[in-house]
Amino acid sequence: MSATILDTYFKKVFLGAFGLMKGMTVTLGYFFRPSRIVTEQYPENRKTLKMHKAFRGAVTMPHDENGEHKCTGCTLCEKACPNATISVLNTKNIAGKKVLGKYIYRMDQCTLCGLCVEACPFDAIKMSNEFEHASWNRDNYEWVLNKKEGRG
Numbered sequence: 804m805s806a807t808i809l810d811t812y813f814k815k816v817f818l819g820a821f822g823l824m825k826g827m828t829v830t831l832g833y834f835f836r837p838s839r840i841v842t843e844q845y846p847e848n849r850k851t852l853k854m855h856k857a858f859r860g861a862v863t864m865p866h867d868e869n870g871e872h873k874c875t876g877c878t879l880c881e882k883a884c885p886n887a888t889i890s891v892l893n894t895k896n897i898a899g900k901k902v903l904g905k906y907i908y909r910m911d912q913c914t915l916c917g918l919c920v921e922a923c924p925f926d927a928i929k930m931s932n933e934f935e936h937a938s939w940n941r942d943n944y945e946w947v948l949n950k951k952e953g954r955g
Contacts, residue, residue, distance in 0.1 A: 859916075859917050859930040860934050861946075862889070862913065862928050862930060865929060866949075870950045870951050872950075873926060873927035874925065876902060877925075880928060883918045883919050883922035885918065888913045890909075892907065903952075908947075915930070
């Protein structure tokens with residue numbers, strides 16, 4: 804009876820040591836070949852840091868040099884959003900045509916899924932590469948993305 808307990812004990816010690824050595828080979832490999840390290844040295848490399856193409860940050864609305872955007876206020880992005888992150892508040896211009904009044908984006912609720920960008924038929928919104936949005940104040944996460952209200 805005690806022989807089987809002793810065999811089980813030594814088997815566990817051997818497997819534990821084997822697992823430790825297996826893990827240490829990865830660590831020692833990075834130690835002797837530092838070019839294989841994939842860890843970014845953030846925040847020291849903040850100025851040279853390039854995000855990957857597939858990275859999805861906060862939603863932005865690109866504007867041209869005149870402050871104009873492509874959004875027509877169709878609300879397809881608002882309907883595609885799974886958790887009501889986007890609110891498109893339309894208004895009417897002088898001619899009585901429906902135009903975008905306010906485009907409200909709530910970063911604190913966004914899951915960064917990108918469904919709103921895929922739903923937009925005019926490519927009026929996109930996912931940015933920005934990732935530093937930390938704040939103590941929750942009010943800082945509600946953004947109006949269009950610069951000029953009531954323009955169309």
